[in-house]
Amino acid sequence: MTGGLPNAAVENLRNLQQLNISGNSLDGSLPASLFALPHLKILDLSSNDFDGHISIGSFSGPISLEVLDLGFNRLNGTLPVRAFKHIRSLNLGHNQFSGSLPVSLFALPQLNSLDLSYNYFEGHFPTSVSSEPVQLEVLHLESNMLSGALPTERGTQ
Template identity: 65%
Template sequence: MEVLALNGNNITAAFNNLRNLRQLNMSMNRLNGNLPASLFALPHLKILDLSNNIFDGYIPISSSSRPISLEVLDLSYNHLTGILPIKAFKNIRSLNLASNLFSGSLLVSTLALPHLKFLDLSDNHFEGDFPINFSSQQVPLEVLHLNGNNMSGALPTERGK
């Protein structure tokens, strides 16, 4: 099996024997507890959508671990906290972590991931200055959502404007 879509159910999950899975969609299922670390170790998984559940704790990837294969990750509308494992997200194109409980300052490395085009960190508890100046740093991002946080300071300018 390569694609598994179980959105909008009321099921609990067992993530065993899914080694060939490329896409897993289990949004809106009332899944709770910690995110299973085994999901992030699936070698072929490119798209993971666990949005609109009740997961808490942190994303179970060490920042020192090898890059994961995920290209699209949606963990929005959960209760996740902790540090974003940026070094492991080298392949990520779309990252949606909106409406969680992440906090702290955003790092430049978060916005400068090499393939990242879409980033939504809205409605968390991030604070501090905006971590990048578009006029002096090259950023691959096309869409960035940071609304509903505690950011401060001057707005960055876009190159050429």
Template identity: 35%
Template sequence: MDKPKQPCNWTGVACSKAVLPRGRDQGDAALVVSNISLAYCGLQGGLDSLHFADLSHFVYLNLSGNYLWGSIPSSIGALAKLTHLDLSNNGLNGSIQQASLDLPHLVYLKLGNNLLSGRIRSSIGAVAKLAYLDLSVNNLDGSIPTFIDLPNLVYLNFSRNALSGPIPSSIGTLTKLVVLDLSFNGLNGSIPTSIDLPNLVYLNFSRNTLSGPIPSSIGALTKLVVLDLSFNGLNGSIPISLA
């Protein structure tokens, strides 16, 4: 009878060497599962059945485009080494505040196109290594966290939610940002003059309730290719550099 395949030989699974904790082979190095990529595989069920506490060596997890439902369990916070998390295009629901996603090594976080609700945790603004953040097409509400200290962020997409309140001026500190999409929300107030982002290529604030003038700083975004401020309550003149 054939022996079952080891997990490291399974499709979509990769392993790496790691030193096991004391009590498990006395600190010897062994192969452990570190990467799982099972996007669009027809998987069904909830994440609460996964024992994240036993997967502390994970660095990459991609379960996007499946049929996952239920909430994101708080135990996902045990994946302290995780750099890449993609759970987009599923049916995940529940409050995003219950999910411990402020993982210290996280670089890529994509949860778009689910049914997640609640407010965005303020602690997400302190995940210093984060470069890609997509929470679009959910049911998130409340305001955008005012504290955003993400010096490596390149992509930020909160579009198509139910966010309200002003656009925080701290977004102006995201100097590496290339894509900024806050469209299709209920954001109000004026566009911050601090949005002077030298690398910005795509800016979309459309379909909100923003008011006031278009800041002249937007006209100074020399790399900007796409600018959409439509369907708001903006007034005043268009900056000369945009005319």
């Protein structure tokens, strides 16, 4: 498939739980209506040509997504971390995100897999990412421009 993904194409899919349209040539902005679908748990738009920001739009509450794969696109901007309260797996690898690593990502309560590889994140790796134990099981940060020490465990077991 080619072309954009207009809001009208997805806004009425109110019962949709999973959407996978990866590996196409879709381009343009991500429709904000995708993130407002109340039952959408898995969204895979990887390996397309989407660009611009992840736009949550006027939808102010946490999104229902548990798995979000936007890898291999041309997305940039800031990450709407506050909206990702239920996210378990987040793949934003191979995009054009830049700036400092959002420390708040590590405090997401359900997140166990995070891929931010092959972006342009820079600065120091946060040495104190959360006051609670971090649930991450998989973390990919390769091919960024991060520096600094890695966090160590608090206390001994």
